[in-house]
Amino acid sequence: MIKFLDLKSTNNRYEADLKNTFQYFLNKGHYVLGEEVSKFETAFAEYCGTKHCVGVSNGLDGLVLILKACMLSGKLSEGDEVIVAANTYIASILAILNAGLKPVLVEPEAATFNINPLEISKSISNKTKAIMVVHLYGQLCNMDAISKISKAHNLLIIEDAAQAHGAYDTVLKKKCGNLGYAAAFSFYPTKNLGAFGDAGAVTTNDKELASKIAKLRNYGKESKYVNAILGVNNRLDEIQAAFLNVKLPYLDEENTIRRAIAKRYLSEIKNDKITLPYWNNTENHVFHVIVLKVEHRKKFETYLKENGIETLIFYPIPPHKQAALKAFEHLSFPITEAIHNKVISIPLNTAIQDKDVTYIINVLNAY
Numbered sequence: 628m629i630k631f632l633d634l635k636s637t638n639n640r641y642e643a644d645l646k647n648t649f650q651y652f653l654n655k656g657h658y659v660l661g662e663e664v665s666k667f668e669t670a671f672a673e674y675c676g677t678k679h680c681v682g683v684s685n686g687l688d689g690l691v692l693i694l695k696a697c698m699l700s701g702k703l704s705e706g707d708e709v710i711v712a713a714n715t716y717i718a719s720i721l722a723i724l725n726a727g728l729k730p731v732l733v734e735p736e737a738a739t740f741n742i743n744p745l746e747i748s749k750s751i752s753n754k755t756k757a758i759m760v761v762h763l764y765g766q767l768c769n770m771d772a773i774s775k776i777s778k779a780h781n782l783l784i785i786e787d788a789a790q791a792h793g794a795y796d797t798v799l800k801k802k803c804g805n806l807g808y809a810a811a812f813s814f815y816p817t818k819n820l821g822a823f824g825d826a827g828a829v830t831t832n833d834k835e836l837a838s839k840i841a842k843l844r845n846y847g848k849e850s851k852y853v854n855a856i857l858g859v860n861n862r863l864d865e866i867q868a869a870f871l872n873v874k875l876p877y878l879d880e881e882n883t884i885r886r887a888i889a890k891r892y893l894s895e896i897k898n899d900k901i902t903l904p905y906w907n908n909t910e911n912h913v914f915h916v917i918v919l920k921v922e923h924r925k926k927f928e929t930y931l932k933e934n935g936i937e938t939l940i941f942y943p944i945p946p947h948k949q950a951a952l953k954a955f956e957h958l959s960f961p962i963t964e965a966i967h968n969k970v971i972s973i974p975l976n977t978a979i980q981d982k983d984v985t986y987i988i989n990v991l992n993a994y
């Protein structure tokens with residue numbers, strides 16, 4: 628069976644370094660917000676091209692912290708509207724709700740799966756204060772168009788960068804994490820930069836915002852036993868930061884491997900029954916996953932399974948059809964719903980062998 632993703636194999640190359648790192652960590656005896664977190668924050672800000680990075684507990688918390696910090700500084704107020712794609716992973720919408728703001732869902736572009744700038748423009752009301760862009764599946768949103776809308780209407784851009792570490796916008800000449808006011812990253816183990824448990828980070832060029840989030844994540848602490856604001860415990864674990872410091876230097880190399888596999892799939896899969904995803908062939912995509920569309924998904928899934936290929940669906944149910952989001956149930960998003968009914972992903976990761984990619988292509992072409 629060709630697994631969809633085997634985390635043990637993708638992390639194999641780091642094993643010796645990770646063991647040394649753990650031994651060093653153990654000997655050091657400093658387990659929370661130590662030098663590994665600071666080192667990662669400096670390195671990741673530099674990687675993204677931003678002035679600041681604050682390590683946090685996970686991607687969802689990163690998004691909530693950005694929104695709450697914006698509320699503390701008066702940039703956002705309770706009940707303000709935040710525009711977000713209807714076909715995103717539910718975390719983006721949960722973050723907006725958890726911060727006490729109102730998600731306004733809009734349709735994506737059918738070709739890229741990313742939020743449609745025209746739909747953003749149509750959904751702006753006098754309560755709209757922000758756009759949360761989600762670079763879904765690793766491909767950047769149309770940030771040139773969205774930046775223009777944001778400037779014209781004075782809206783904050785918040786990036787949900789959980790799937791797009793290292794993607795580079797060749798129009799704006801900036802990297803993911805540096806394409807809006809602030810960005811939240813997830814280092815969940817399956818992400819392009821994956822930790823060994825939960826971890827996340829926020830990047831921004833605003834010093835005030837970074838400093839607010841650094842306080843918020845640690846009980847609102849100003850200095851030892853002095854609490855300036857109502858905070859939470861959303862710190863990035865020291866051990867996860869240490870492991871991320873081992874893996875970060877290889878992120879670009881791993882993204883290059885992902886793009887090379889994607890290039891093979893996109894040029895060698897030739898079957899009218901399979902719709903391949905759009906990509907403009909630049910570094911704006913880091914292929915967190917590759918997403919195909921088929922008409923009879925169950926049949927296709929079974930066929931691949933019978934041929935020893937594991938697949939996954941991102942995502943089978945759109946957020947507005949989830950029991951948790953009953954308030955959005957009455958809304959209709961035909962493009963989003965069609966996407967959720969047709970998408971299916973085949974293995975694309977840094978551990979997969981060339982011969983397995985060839986095999987997958989042959990099986991797909993014979994379908």
Ligand SMILES: *Cc1c(COP(=O)(O)O)cnc(C)c1O
Pocket residue numbers: 685686687688715716718719761787789790812813814815825826827
């Ligand atoms: C993974 C993911 C998140 C949440 O990250 P966690 O670290 O699991 O909290 C948010 N948004 C998107 C698009 C994701 O893929």
